[in-house]
Amino acid sequence: MLAARGLKASFFVVGEALKQHRALAERAHAEGHWIGNHTLTHPRPLGESGTEVREIQAAQAELGALAHPDRLFRPSGAGGDLAPGLLSTAAVQALIAGRFTCVLWNAVPGDWKDPDGWVDTALAQIQQQDWTLLVLHDVAGACADRLDELLQRVDAEIVQAYPPACVPIKRGAVRRPVDRYLR
Template sequence: MNAGRGPVTRLPSHLCAQALHYLLFAYRGGQLLRRRPTLGSHRWPAFGNPGDGITLTIDDGPHPTWTPPMLDLLDAHGVRATFFLIGDRVREHPELARRVLAAGHLIGNHSMTHPQPFAALPRPMLRAEIDRTQREIEDATGITPRLFRAPGGNWSPAVLRTTADSGLTPVDWTVNPSDWRSPGVERITRTLSRTRPGQIILCHDGGGDRSQTLAALTAVIPRLIGRGLRFVTVAEDR
């Protein structure tokens, strides 16, 4: 969430993007109250999954300190996650991107530099952020991502059109422990423990110290499995 590299200075676009950000924040809150979260399409972000599976998504990596123990934790519990990778980080650590793929996880596109507010970028820059990341992931892993998550969940009509034009499916989330803020293991654990069938969880392995995230997931993953919840990756076709 907080991995931005520099401010976007186009004021009108910035204000519009911020307004959309807060509208989507309210929309996500409504998803928590729904019996089933919105599944989405190529023109609208997915906030949930079909069926009763839950999805763990990991953003802002790969990171040499936090991605390896995250992969070890997931492997210990047989959990497959969806990693939304930043292109610059893939360029720096292609071996970690390959390790994510080799471990059986799904890889999605999370932009090249994680600029924020993402929706304030002009269309050519939006397209470049997405397309450059596609190339970095393809060069590192040999696979072409089919999923995209906007940095900060900062969607707009232009972002959604650009995502669709790039042949990608937009993915948001339902459960957000705000682990990128490092609010404490107890708070992250409490939020994650409330996950229900069909929901998408947002966590991070990059952008800062992720020790709290790892500690919380270490406690929560067996707890959720013990409740009979099954981890699935994000559906690529909608």
């Protein structure tokens, strides 16, 4: 669907899932999509797992050459909330030391929990802001069945970039405060 429209996206992959579906990630990478780190096992929320540094480093090792040069990382939250516990001091220190770019979001339509209504929710979220970073999921029953509908109905330019407000850490440099994501 993306290729048919000439669109590029970012795929933040869970390291354990990558072991089973590496060919899909290789295809996405070859087609120009950006591949980023979404932890090794997807603990929710990451910052309360007690294994944050291992989750980040092991997933990055699994990505290998597929990883975007900016070492893109998206933490796992609790239901899409940008709340305390999303990150920890140890996670932030690991992201800085590893020169990662931490990518957050400003729209999560709940595709995994509302397969019938997420498209309308996503469209409303997109209309509410100037630049939307929309998170969709590839789990069973999530966005895949209705992605084409979203792409047909969206009245916004789709670009392969991130709003600066959604990137608190870029290439290891803290650009926006992260304290509100720490517990």
